[in-house]
Amino acid sequence: MKLKSLVVAVLVMLSACGNDNPADPLAGFEPQIDNATDNFQLQASDVTDVGTVLQYTWANTGTMASVDHSTTTAAGAAGVVIRDADGTTVYSQGLEPSLNEDTAAGTTGTWTIVLTLTDYSGTLNFRVQKK
Numbered sequence: 347m348k349l350k351s352l353v354v355a356v357l358v359m360l361s362a363c364g365n366d367n368p369a370d371p372l373a374g375f376e377p378q379i380d381n382a383t384d385n386f387q388l389q390a391s392d393v394t395d396v397g398t399v400l401q402y403t404w405a406n407t408g409t410m411a412s413v414d415h416s417t418t419t420a421a422g423a424a425g426v427v428i429r430d431a432d433g434t435t436v437y438s439q440g441l442e443p444s445l446n447e448d449t450a451a452g453t454t455g456t457w458t459i460v461l462t463l464t465d466y467s468g469t470l471n472f473r474v475q476k477k
Contacts, residue, residue, distance in 0.1 A: 372398060377470065383407060384476035386459060391469050395422070400461045406430075410477040411449045411457075417441035417472060422465035426472060431455030441472055448477055 375398075377390035383405040417424060419441070428437035430452025437449040459474060 372396060385473070386475075387471075387473040388461065389469075389471045393463075393470060394467050396463045396466050397422075398463050400463075402459045402461075404457045404459055404474065405455070406452075406457045406476055407454060408476040409451050409454055411437070411474050412477045413437055413439070413445075413447055413449060414473040414475070415439075415442040415445040415471075417468065417470050418443055419466070419468040421467040422463065424464075424466050424468070424470060425462045427460040427462070428474065429458040429460075431457060433458070441470065449474075 375390060375393055375396045377388050377400075379402070380387045381402060381404060384407055386402065386404045388402075411428065413426070413428070424441040426437070426439060426441060427435060428449055430436050432453045434452055436452040436457075439445075439447075461470075463470075
């Protein structure tokens with residue numbers, strides 16, 4: 347009887363502990379990304395309390411881009427920074443429910459898109475297209 351109680355107690359403790367690693371802060375965060383020349387889009391639904399910085403390279407054959415926001419924020423903040431092929435910031439804005447605006451003019455080539463999420467919950471959706 348003592349052995350059975352000990353085994354049950356150990357199993358309960360092990361199941362409560364899980365693994366020794368802290369929970370993955372990006373667990374369940376699986377953005378859908380379409381990254382094609384002159385067209386970049388990111389969408390993620392049901393995001394819950396995510397804090398991260400993601401960076402993507404994007405080929406832009408033009409010197410400007412149009413940025414289309416369609417993001418719903420329930421908590422936290424989400425922002426996007428876009429840099430041209432020379433590393434110059436051509437766009438920096440918090441993601442909005444409905445906004446369409448252009449970047450500043452930049453250098454053609456491989457641009458960088460940086461998405462920053464701070465304790466973000468909601469639905470992300472934005473598109474960057476050659477202008």
